[in-house]
Amino acid sequence: MRRPQKTKTLPAVEIIRRGKTIKTRITTDADNNANARAWGKIREVDSVRRGPEANDTCEGGDPDAETLCPYAEDRMKVELVSITPKAEKIMAYCARVSSPHQDNPEYAGLLKYCADHGHWSVFEMADATFEIVTSRAIAQQLLRHKSFSFQEFSQRYAEVMKYEAYAPRRQDDKNRQNSIDDLPKEIQRWWYAEQDETWRKAKWVYDIALERGVAKECARMILPLNTQTRLYMKGSIRSWIHYLDVRCGADTQLEHREIALAIRTLLAAELPTLAEAFEWV
Ligand SMILES: Cc1cc2nc3c(=O)[nH]c(=O)nc-3n(C[C@H](O)[C@H](O)[C@H](O)COP(=O)(O)OP(=O)(O)OC[C@H]3O[C@@H](n4cnc5c(N)ncnc54)[C@H](O)[C@@H]3O)c2cc1C
Numbered sequence: 001m002r003r004p005q006k007t008k009t010l011p012a013v014e015i016i017r018r019g020k021t022i023k024t025r026i027t028t029d030a031d032n033n034a035n036a037r038a039w040g041k042i043r044e045v046d047s048v049r050r051g052p053e054a055n056d057t058c059e060g061g062d063p064d065a066e067t068l069c070p071y072a073e074d075r076m077k078v079e080l081v082s083i084t085p086k087a088e089k090i091m092a093y094c095a096r097v098s099s100p101h102q103d104n105p106e107y108a109g110l111l112k113y114c115a116d117h118g119h120w121s122v123f124e125m126a127d128a129t130f131e132i133v134t135s136r137a138i139a140q141q142l143l144r145h146k147s148f149s150f151q152e153f154s155q156r157y158a159e160v161m162k163y164e165a166y167a168p169r170r171q172d173d174k175n176r177q178n179s180i181d182d183l184p185k186e187i188q189r190w191w192y193a194e195q196d197e198t199w200r201k202a203k204w205v206y207d208i209a210l211e212r213g214v215a216k217e218c219a220r221m222i223l224p225l226n227t228q229t230r231l232y233m234k235g236s237i238r239s240w241i242h243y244l245d246v247r248c249g250a251d252t253q254l255e256h257r258e259i260a261l262a263i264r265t266l267l268a269a270e271l272p273t274l275a276e277a278f279e280w281v
Contacts, residue, residue: 016079077133084126123238
């Protein structure tokens with residue numbers, strides 16, 4: 001079992017527990033409006049009428065503006081929807097199936113023992129479900145975790161409304177699946193502007209296609225990978241332990257890692273013994 005990566009930075013994910021936002025780095029509407037004003041030059045651009053060559057320089061916006069992303073469309077969100085009540089107690093109760101003391105109220109030592117010795121089936125006795133809002137690019141990675149059950153927003157049934165703006169990072173020369181967060185601000189501003197323009201152009205064509213009677217399942221083919229989606233991901237605690245082990249690691253794409261860290265925060269609050277055993281906190 002890999003040790004989880006510790007992080008001090010707040011994830012760029014809204015984390016919701018029992019209906020309450022417990023952590024967020026999302027800007028407020030007031031911030032967004034101020035950012036948009038600072039970036040008036042780009043906001044006023046009618047992207048749909050501009051040719052692809054029009055924005056091939058890194059110009060745009062107020063170079064002194066602190067915020068690199070003026071658009072602040074919705075960001076990622078993670079909410080704990082449900083978890084087996086008294087999950088740790090239930091797992092310990094089931095683990096003691098062969099013991100005459102199944103109701104023993106002390107279970108921390110037992111669960112830690114099971115964690116240390118790979119007694120995994122114990123952790124299949126409880127489940128948790130999360131609602132995750134993210135891009136289609138990251139949803140595709142989430143859906144690969146085959147031991148989970150999923151329910152995802154249908155782009156065939158409902159209209160797509162939003163996209164998520166993401167910061168650009170530099171391609172790592174040595175590791176093709178890694179990126180480094182040291183790009184100059186001009187490139188970052190240019191990238192945010194391009195994301196917005198690309199989205200608006202795609203959404204414009206998408207909306208016209210729907211108006212002209214094209215089916216949603218066909219019209220969506222024009223949409224970029226940063227189109228926002230929403231899904232429910234349900235799995236046993238065993239699956240979540242494995243998922244966190246893989247997706248909190250530095251090998252995982254940052255945006256996905258931020259989701260995994262948000263899930264870890266929420267699970268740690270529900271499963272304090274396992275949080276200690278697996279060093280989630
Ligand atoms: C850094 C990184 C790079 C990747 N690159 C690529 C790529 O280039 N191309 C690509 O196609 N994919 C890629 N992947 C995806 C990867 O190969 C896996 O498909 C993905 O991580 C899902 O993991 P999993 O198969 O372990 O599924 P999970 O559902 O997370 O775990 C399944 C595992 O859980 C265990 N298990 C078995 N039974 C149970 C049970 N009843 N309950 C709970 N757990 C059980 C088993 O160990 C099983 O293997 C990448 C993943 C990472 C993290």
